Amino acid sequence: MALATSRSNLGRRVGFATIVALVGACGGGSKPEPKPAQPEILAEGRFDDSRLGTALALVRSDEPAGVTLFASAVPLHMPYEPAELLPDPLQPAGADGYLLRFSGERFATVSELPEAKLPENSNRGWSMVALGDLDGDGHPDLAVGVPRLLFMPCLDSKEPSGLVQVLSGRDGKVLFELTPTTPNTRFGWSLAVERTDTKKRLAVGAPSALGTGRVHLYDLRTRALELSIDSPVKGSSFGSTLAFVGDWNGDDQGDLVIGDSTEEIDGLRSAGRVRVLDGATGAELASYRGTGISSFYGRSVASVPDVDEDGRRELLIGIAAGDLPDKFCGRVEMIGSRNGDVMWSVAGQESEELGYSLTCVADFDDDGVDDFAICSDRDKARDVYTGSCWIYSTRTGDLLDNVPGETCTSMRLDDGTILLVTGASGESPEPFAKHGRVRAFTYPPATPGSRRTRAK
Numbered sequence: 001m002a003l004a005t006s007r008s009n010l011g012r013r014v015g016f017a018t019i020v021a022l023v024g025a026c027g028g029g030s031k032p033e034p035k036p037a038q039p040e041i042l043a044e045g046r047f048d049d050s051r052l053g054t055a056l057a058l059v060r061s062d063e064p065a066g067v068t069l070f071a072s073a074v075p076l077h078m079p080y081e082p083a084e085l086l087p088d089p090l091q092p093a094g095a096d097g098y099l100l101r102f103s104g105e106r107f108a109t110v111s112e113l114p115e116a117k118l119p120e121n122s123n124r125g126w127s128m129v130a131l132g133d134l135d136g137d138g139h140p141d142l143a144v145g146v147p148r149l150l151f152m153p154c155l156d157s158k159e160p161s162g163l164v165q166v167l168s169g170r171d172g173k174v175l176f177e178l179t180p181t182t183p184n185t186r187f188g189w190s191l192a193v194e195r196t197d198t199k200k201r202l203a204v205g206a207p208s209a210l211g212t213g214r215v216h217l218y219d220l221r222t223r224a225l226e227l228s229i230d231s232p233v234k235g236s237s238f239g240s241t242l243a244f245v246g247d248w249n250g251d252d253q254g255d256l257v258i259g260d261s262t263e264e265i266d267g268l269r270s271a272g273r274v275r276v277l278d279g280a281t282g283a284e285l286a287s288y289r290g291t292g293i294s295s296f297y298g299r300s301v302a303s304v305p306d307v308d309e310d311g312r313r314e315l316l317i318g319i320a321a322g323d324l325p326d327k328f329c330g331r332v333e334m335i336g337s338r339n340g341d342v343m344w345s346v347a348g349q350e351s352e353e354l355g356y357s358l359t360c361v362a363d364f365d366d367d368g369v370d371d372f373a374i375c376s377d378r379d380k381a382r383d384v385y386t387g388s389c390w391i392y393s394t395r396t397g398d399l400l401d402n403v404p405g406e407t408c409t410s411m412r413l414d415d416g417t418i419l420l421v422t423g424a425s426g427e428s429p430e431p432f433a434k435h436g437r438v439r440a441f442t443y444p445p446a447t448p449g450s451r452r453t454r455a456k
């Protein structure tokens with residue numbers, strides 16, 4: 001497999017304490033072989049620009065198959081850098097999006113959650129996370145971001161402000177809503193959930209395009225706002241990406257990693273920064289930064305389990321432009337928590353913008369450590385907008401698989417099978433129609449000494 005070879009060579013790790021020389025900026029290498037079409041397509045968007053697969057959430061349920069999938073269709077993508085919205089473009093009216101719920105054996109039961117009755121172009125479903133069962137009815141629930149909601153009646157502002165809806169996973173009814181306290185915040189642009197034995201918290205990013213980005217932390221049991229964290233710098237997109245990173249400072253509270261890919265640093269416009277912040281107080285625990293103009297460091301963030309053996313999770317950071325801003329190859333780094341070194345790095349090819357999304361996934365190589373996926377919204381091999389999703393081993397940095405998709409979610413089932421679901425919101429039967437597509441891939445349990453391979 002040419003792709004596997006090429007990518008493995010690009011993403012090389014040379015020891016936990018050693019800074020990796022950045023290899024293969026803008027990739028190169030042989031053009032990978034396109035894979036045959038996969039038979040696991042779950043659904044396609046219903047109309048032009050419906051963009052099904054923009055966000056996905058996979059969660060355990062009490063149903064016979066034990067798992068439920070939610071997928072959003074969000075017409076009219078927003079630019080993914082909030083600063084690009086200056087001045088705020090008046091987008092043309094478009095069809096409303098929708099949310100699908102897949103359940104049952106092989107997700108054969110598909111239903112649409114009730115319409116939100118929100119204004120057009122609210123972008124409901126731009127972000128989405130599974131919360132587990134909040135209302136105790138045995139069905140998993142979910143939070144859905146509506147960051148572009150206009151004309152909030154509670155606010156004396158016509159600027160986009162946003163909303164987060166917490167929906168019943170059973171019937172899609174709104175259990176409760178979270179609203180911003182200030183206008184023009186794009187509240188709900190990003191979401192992350194912390195679920196431990198004692199805590200269930202939701203982080204909501206509000207990367208205001210005009211002011212100062214802010215991240216809010218809610219206790220999902222009481223629905224109370226626990227903490228609001230403001231960006232330390234003005235005019236940035238603080239909170240455009242975020243993830244929980246486990247407990248970094250040993251106070252038994254989950255901490256946050258927050259990306260701000262448009263932060264100007266030392267006169268370098270949109271160099272970008274990623275911060276680790278105390279989830280109890282908002283205090284800064286660590287910070288990592290881009291080093292070039294328009295590198296957009298922190299365009300995506302995620303955390304993966306501890307592999308440098310200091311007890312803290314490592315960081316994955318997407319850098320939209322990578323090392324050559326005009327080529328938009330993109331790059332992804334794994335930062336070790338022990339000493340802040342780059343443990344591993346991989347660069348994309350021209351226009352690939354590697355790191356469109358980063359996700360911690362199940363343990364694909366069965367080494368006891370959950371692995372990660374790097375997705376791009378382009379697929380250079382196929383030259384279409386199917387996206388490309390690469391699964392890497394967290395422990396070894398080896399490439400494990402490559403499937404279509406620009407977003408993904410995964411889960412290991414009780415029988416050892418791993419389920420991987422990907423979304424490709426830009427994919428369509430005709431060029432530029434952007435119906436969107438959602439696929440599922442099944443990986444059988446690994447046999448001792450072997451790696452998982454996808455079930456055909």
Ligand SMILES: [Ca+2]
Nearest residue numbers: 247248249253
């Ligand atoms: Ca902590």
Ligand SMILES: [Ca+2]
Nearest residue numbers: 306312313337
């Ligand atoms: Ca660590």
Ligand SMILES: [Ca+2]
Nearest residue numbers: 363365367369
């Ligand atoms: Ca693993």
